[in-house]
Amino acid sequence: MEAGVYYLLLLALTGISSTLSFYGDSITFQPAHKQKDGTYKVTFHHRQNGRSSCQNKPLHTCESEVCTSFVESSVLQTDQDDTGQGRWCQSEMHATATVRKNQTSFSLNHSSCCWRSNVDGKTNWTSEAELDLGSRSDSHALNSCPLTTTVSSLRVPQNCFSPIHILAHDPDGDHVRCRFSSDAAAPANFTLDESKCVLSTKGEVDVGVHVFELMLEDFSRKNITLTYADGTSVFREGSDMNSPPLCKVKLQFSMEILPPLSNCEHGRVQPMFLSKTPSHGDVLHATMGQKFKLYAQAKATEASINDFQVSGPQNMTKEFKAGEQGTAELILSWTPQHSDLYRIVPVCFTAETNQSQSDMRCVVVLVTQAALIQGTATVTCSPNKMTVALDRSSMPGIDVNFLQLIDSSCSLTSNGTHILGVMSFSTCGTKLLDKGDFLVFANEILSYELSSEVIIRRKAVKIDFSCQFSKNRQHLQLLQPPEV
Numbered sequence: 037m038e039a040g041v042y043y044l045l046l047l048a049l050t051g052i053s054s055t056l057s058f059y060g061d062s063i064t065f066q067p068a069h070k071q072k073d074g075t076y077k078v079t080f081h082h083r084q085n086g087r088s089s090c091q092n093k094p095l096h097t098c099e100s101e102v103c104t105s106f107v108e109s110s111v112l113q114t115d116q117d118d119t120g121q122g123r124w125c126q127s128e129m130h131a132t133a134t135v136r137k138n139q140t141s142f143s144l145n146h147s148s149c150c151w152r153s154n155v156d157g158k159t160n161w162t163s164e165a166e167l168d169l170g171s172r173s174d175s176h177a178l179n180s181c182p183l184t185t186t187v188s189s190l191r192v193p194q195n196c197f198s199p200i201h202i203l204a205h206d207p208d209g210d211h212v213r214c215r216f217s218s219d220a221a222a223p224a225n226f227t228l229d230e231s232k233c234v235l236s237t238k239g240e241v242d243v244g245v246h247v248f249e250l251m252l253e254d255f256s257r258k259n260i261t262l263t264y265a266d267g268t269s270v271f272r273e274g275s276d277m278n279s280p281p282l283c284k285v286k287l288q289f290s291m292e293i294l295p296p297l298s299n300c301e302h303g304r305v306q307p308m309f310l311s312k313t314p315s316h317g318d319v320l321h322a323t324m325g326q327k328f329k330l331y332a333q334a335k336a337t338e339a340s341i342n343d344f345q346v347s348g349p350q351n352m353t354k355e356f357k358a359g360e361q362g363t364a365e366l367i368l369s370w371t372p373q374h375s376d377l378y379r380i381v382p383v384c385f386t387a388e389t390n391q392s393q394s395d396m397r398c399v400v401v402l403v404t405q406a407a408l409i410q411g412t413a414t415v416t417c418s419p420n421k422m423t424v425a426l427d428r429s430s431m432p433g434i435d436v437n438f439l440q441l442i443d444s445s446c447s448l449t450s451n452g453t454h455i456l457g458v459m460s461f462s463t464c465g466t467k468l469l470d471k472g473d474f475l476v477f478a479n480e481i482l483s484y485e486l487s488s489e490v491i492i493r494r495k496a497v498k499i500d501f502s503c504q505f506s507k508n509r510q511h512l513q514l515l516q517p518p519e520v
């Protein structure tokens with residue numbers, strides 16, 4: 037009896053503390069699907085930012101008219117400031133809703149007072165997401181929501197602001213619009229490129245903490261219809277931004293504008309990522325039950341990198357290694373479980389010094405069942421083109437007819453022993469990436485799926501290949517065996 041009383045008291049206390057200071061959050065839907073009995077299974081992950089302790093439980097509910105069940109996990113801290121200064125932490129929890137078959141959308145709405153104290157004087161915040169439950173005519177599946185997140189604490193020296201690329205990945209390839217949320221004014225002198233999701237400044241921004249509430253919404257690029265359980269359907273014209281979005285998710289974060297630095301050159305006082313680091317927006321692959329690793333490396337020759345901030349899934353571990361000449365390395369490890377299958381997980385990271393922070397890089401990690409096909413590829417870089425040759429004998433079962441380059445209109449050819457692709461640095465979807473110390477031209481060979489295939493059964497292939505130029509040495513260098 038007494039134990040029960042204490043337990044309730046403790047819960048009440050945690051409930052109160054969770055409303056005292058809010059530092060931002062993000063909601064990520066796992067691809068939702070319709071079950072045999074006609075109900076919808078909707079799972080989402082919720083990350084919440086804090087400073088020295090991140091165990092607060094967000095308060096989600098689903099009314100019984102909407103859901104037949106609603107199961108929430110416990111909250112686990114996923115990142116913390118390992119230098120012990122309590123400058124950031126983040127937690128993640130997830131919940132699964134079984135939504136009644138008579139519903140046409142699923143929404144989350146949770147608001148409270150008390151943003152952390154900020155120069156914009158904002159107090160109330162609302163965490164919001166809404167997913168349309170119509171079946172899409174193009175994919176014959178439910179819509180996938182845009183994916184986004186940020187690290188817990190963005191820290192930018194006042195005179196060194198460079199545009200911040202916010203993650204806005206859409207698994208269906210839809211157009212994603214990012215806008216300042218209409219229920220919260222944007223901090224003065226900040227602007228947002230709505231189609232690229234890039235946050236910039238258009239004048240001086242005040243030193244101190246600013247808070248942001250962005251809404252990400254997806255719109256099909258093609259004309260589609262959405263069909264609901266009762267047989268009704270609605271038409272959505274391609275890229276019509278005046279129609280209701282297929283999904284909307286709110287992203288909230290705080291940014292601390294720090295005192296000016298003596299020098300804004302990247303890699304000196306402000307950390308800069310080196311070429312080992314994935315590029316912003318990269319799609320990485322993880323296999324269920326196998327350890328996934330992400331390596332990043334940063335450099336600051338006139339400051340000391342003492343930690344990395346990470347926004348990632350529960351049980352992802354972070355290893356920090358200080359290197360030579362102001363470099364530091366981050367190794368993230370994560371073993372996806374069965375419940376993570378087909379999850380697409382946003383991961384963001386920054387390198388930290390006491391006075392500043394690197395740019396924020398974000399990737400998405402797609403969890404699949406079987407390992408991707410591994411193979412031997414040879415890349416030949418010449419001054420104006422790159423050639424890739426895959427050894428067919430190293431990839432048994434590969435189906436040439438389902439392979440493509442980033443731009444699917446460029447075809448691959450094959451002879452008896454190899455699959456061949458030839459492209460210039462400006463064709464076939466080849467991307468130019470500035471990796472700090474290198475300029476990289478990258479493309480990939482992918483297996484594509486017919487859009488009617490909802491469940492991907494064919495073995496997936498993803499072979500990255502690239503040619504890179506050292507900025508210092510000014511000559512071509514071949515990247516060694518493709519990462520698969």
Ligand SMILES: *[C@@H]1O[C@H](CO)[C@@H](O)[C@H](O)[C@H]1NC(C)=O
Nearest residue numbers: 100101102136137138139140
């Ligand atoms: C859906 O069904 C539930 C339970 O039968 C009911 O309470 C609710 O009003 C229905 N909602 C709609 C929109 O029909």
Ligand SMILES: *[C@@H]1O[C@H](CO)[C@@H](O)[C@H](O)[C@H]1NC(C)=O
Nearest residue numbers: 143144145147162164166219
């Ligand atoms: C959520 O709450 C906010 C503020 O109370 C309101 O403006 C908004 O329309 C609500 N959204 C949904 C989906 O109910």
Ligand SMILES: *[C@@H]1O[C@H](CO)[C@@H](O)[C@H](O)[C@H]1NC(C)=O
Nearest residue numbers: 147148149150158159160161
């Ligand atoms: C914040 O929310 C509280 C409670 O809902 C409300 O009374 C108050 O007016 C809101 N403040 C602002 C600035 O909107």
Ligand SMILES: *[C@@H]1O[C@H](CO)[C@@H](O)[C@H](O)[C@H]1NC(C)=O
Nearest residue numbers: 223224225238239240241242
């Ligand atoms: C916005 O920038 C302009 C030009 O730099 C500056 O004069 C103004 O004070 C800034 N506004 C705020 C609110 O900081």
Ligand SMILES: *[C@@H]1O[C@H](CO)[C@@H](O)[C@H](O)[C@H]1NC(C)=O
Nearest residue numbers: 257258259260271272273274
């Ligand atoms: C999309 O729908 C609009 C409006 O109905 C129509 O004018 C347009 O031709 C359609 N586009 C395609 C590619 O079908």
Ligand SMILES: *[C@@H]1O[C@H](CO)[C@@H](O)[C@H](O)[C@H]1NC(C)=O
Nearest residue numbers: 112349350351371372373375
């Ligand atoms: C994380 O690890 C703990 C302890 O090993 C385990 O109980 C929990 O289920 C894991 N959570 C996830 C989401 O994998």
Ligand SMILES: *[C@@H]1O[C@H](CO)[C@@H](O)[C@H](O)[C@H]1NC(C)=O
Nearest residue numbers: 119121339340342389390391
């Ligand atoms: C960073 O700040 C912490 C706490 O103030 C201090 O202990 C540490 O020495 C500082 N590191 C550097 C490199 O200045």
Ligand SMILES: *[C@@H]1O[C@H](CO)[C@@H](O)[C@H](O)[C@H]1NC(C)=O
Nearest residue numbers: 425450451452453454455456
């Ligand atoms: C196929 O092309 C590759 C790369 O050019 C070459 O090495 C190989 O000998 C060719 N095989 C045949 C059977 O022509």
